[in-house]
Amino acid sequence: MELSTRLIIAGCYIILAPFIIGLLDGFDRKISARMQGRRGPSVLQPFFDLKKLFEKEFLTANKTQLFMIRSYLVFIVLSGILFFGGFDILLVVFSLSTAAMFLILASTSTHSPYSAQGTHRELVQIMSCEPMELLVAVGFYLATTPSTFNVSEIISGSQIPNIVFLPGFFVGFVFILTIKFRKSPFDIATSHHAHQEVIKGVTSEMVGKEYGMVTLAEWYENAILLGIVGLFFLNSNPVSIVGAIIAILVVWFLEILIDNTSARVKWQLMLKLAWSVTIVAAGMNLLLLEIIRG
Amino acid sequence: MSSIHKSPWLLHYDGSSCNGCDIEVLACTTPVYDVERFGVINTGNPMHADIFLITGGINSQNEAVVKQIYEQMPQPKVVIAVGTCACTGGIFKECYNIKGGADTVIPVDIYVPGCAARPESIIDGVVKGVALFKEKAEALKAAEN
Numbered sequence: 001m002e003l004s005t006r007l008i009i010a011g012c013y014i015i016l017a018p019f020i021i022g023l024l025d026g027f028d029r030k031i032s033a034r035m036q037g038r039r040g041p042s043v044l045q046p047f048f049d050l051k052k053l054f055e056k057e058f059l060t061a062n063k064t065q066l067f068m069i070r071s072y073l074v075f076i077v078l079s080g081i082l083f084f085g086g087f088d089i090l091l092v093v094f095s096l097s098t099a100a101m102f103l104i105l106a107s108t109s110t111h112s113p114y115s116a117q118g119t120h121r122e123l124v125q126i127m128s129c130e131p132m133e134l135l136v137a138v139g140f141y142l143a144t145t146p147s148t149f150n151v152s153e154i155i156s157g158s159q160i161p162n163i164v165f166l167p168g169f170f171v172g173f174v175f176i177l178t179i180k181f182r183k184s185p186f187d188i189a190t191s192h193h194a195h196q197e198v199i200k201g202v203t204s205e206m207v208g209k210e211y212g213m214v215t216l217a218e219w220y221e222n223a224i225l226l227g228i229v230g231l232f233f234l235n236s237n238p239v240s241i242v243g244a245i246i247a248i249l250v251v252w253f254l255e256i257l258i259d260n261t262s263a264r265v266k267w268q269l270m271l272k273l274a275w276s277v278t279i280v281a282a283g284m285n286l287l288l289l290e291i292i293r294g
Numbered sequence: 295m296s297s298i299h300k301s302p303w304l305l306h307y308d309g310s311s312c313n314g315c316d317i318e319v320l321a322c323t324t325p326v327y328d329v330e331r332f333g334v335i336n337t338g339n340p341m342h343a344d345i346f347l348i349t350g351g352i353n354s355q356n357e358a359v360v361k362q363i364y365e366q367m368p369q370p371k372v373v374i375a376v377g378t379c380a381c382t383g384g385i386f387k388e389c390y391n392i393k394g395g396a397d398t399v400i401p402v403d404i405y406v407p408g409c410a411a412r413p414e415s416i417i418d419g420v421v422k423g424v425a426l427f428k429e430k431a432e433a434l435k436a437a438e439n
Contacts, residue, residue, distance in 0.1 A: 029330075037325040041333050048300040048333060052344075055298060055431070057368035059341070114339075200339040207341045207368050 006085040006152075013084040014077060017223035018216060022046045025219070028256055035260045046215075053212030061110040061205050068106035069210050073217040075099035080224050086152030089231075090137045092224065099221075100126055103214070107202035118201025124267055128274035129176045135282045136228060139169040142289045155234045161243070163232040165292075168285025170232050174251055175277045180225055182218070183259035185270045226252070298344060298370060299427040301333040302420070305343035307363060309396065310386065311350025314410035315377035319347060321413045322420075329417060332424070340366040345423055346400075347416075351379040351386050352393045364400045370430035372423040374404040376416055381405045 026043035033040025042048075060066055079095040082088065104122060107115045141147050143165040144157050154162070163170055178184045203211055229251050230244035308316050322329040323336055337343050340363045352360060364373070375396040378384040383394040396402050403426055406419035 038328040039331045041330050045333050048297045051297040052301045059368045
């Protein structure tokens with residue numbers, strides 16, 4: 001892929017991702033409400049919320065926090081540029097981890113016990129998701145011939161969608177998406193449920209625009225994660241883009257369904273389940289791939 | 295154009311209420327009343343809240359807590375006293391430990407009477423509070439300029 005094309009796609013990501021994910025989030029809240037027998041808010045509600053957060057008075061605990069949150073946002077956007085620009089997927093995973101580190105630093109820069117508790121939960125969450133994220137990158141490397149971590153070569157180099165070789169990785173990845181989208185479990189700090197066990201976890205001390213930036217960063221991150229879902233279905237044939245979009249929408253709906261049917265999952269179960277699914281689904285797939293490759 | 299009136303997040307604090315009003319407040323979030331259709335989210339964090347909804351009277355123990363929560367909320371903010379106890383102290387008014395309604399420690403914008411206040415009147419109070427946001431946001435902007 002030419003550099004100019006890469007830059008155009010990355011530019012589209014920076015501009016469009018918040019709108020698309022914000023709208024998906026709006027539909028999420030509407031669908032969730034309908035599943036619970038409620039009317040629910042407008043589909044534009046996430047945008048109203050975000051705009052409001054940037055308009056609120058800024059009462060910060062310290063200056064470090066704002067710097068850390070800005071860095072968090074920058075690294076998430078950078079990961080997105082790397083991914084949608086078609087660069088190294090391994091680099092995307094590492095860049096996302098760096099971003100998460102800044103979020104942790106932001107929440108620990110205050111002395112609130114709720115932030116501290118939330119940080120602990122956030123670390124557990126990272127611990128349960130990170131292995132699967134790394135394995136997905138490894139999976140794509142093994143499934144493509146010649147082996148590559150480069151996103152644009154993964155797409156252009158494969159004649160059939162990678163999902164055929166990586167069903168176990170796909171299952172494992174969709175499983176951790178529930179956690180990455182901050183849907184389940186309910187006691188994981190910034191979960192979207194109306195009640196939280198630890199107030200608002202890592203975001204407890206984040207006021208107004210700080211919380212707005214974290215929300216925005218989450219939207220950018222969700223765009224990358226859904227992009228990885230799409231990558232399982234993309235190949236050199238441009239028609240596969242339609243398949244990828246359908247797959248993304250189906251996975252998004254599935255996450256809403258899981259969220260609404262397993263509302264009482266706690267973080268202990270999350271850790272056990274996430275690792276079990278990672279080891280069984282992705283591990284088996286990895287073994288089979290190795291055998292096929294000889 | 296401010297959008298705060300479209301997404302008023304609510305913080306519920308139980309002063310020394312008998313829990314009657316608290317149950318009615320929670321009833322507002324159930325499918326029957328579904329207060330989320332107005333964009334209202336019941337948040338547990340004062341730093342994210344726009345509306346401070348207080349039930350029950352103020353006693354000498356929770357006075358400092360109510361003040362602190364109020365101060366932690368960023369502007370613009372609205373305070374709604376729900377139920378007779380939060381409005382005036384109610385039947386506990388004469389008790390030795392009760393100072394009176396919420397307005398004895400913080401400025402209250404909207405009073406929702408009732409024992410217990412019905413969900414309909416609570417939602418009505420929240421909607422009135424939301425209408426106040428427009429004025430408050432504009433006043434804040436004028437003060438900044």
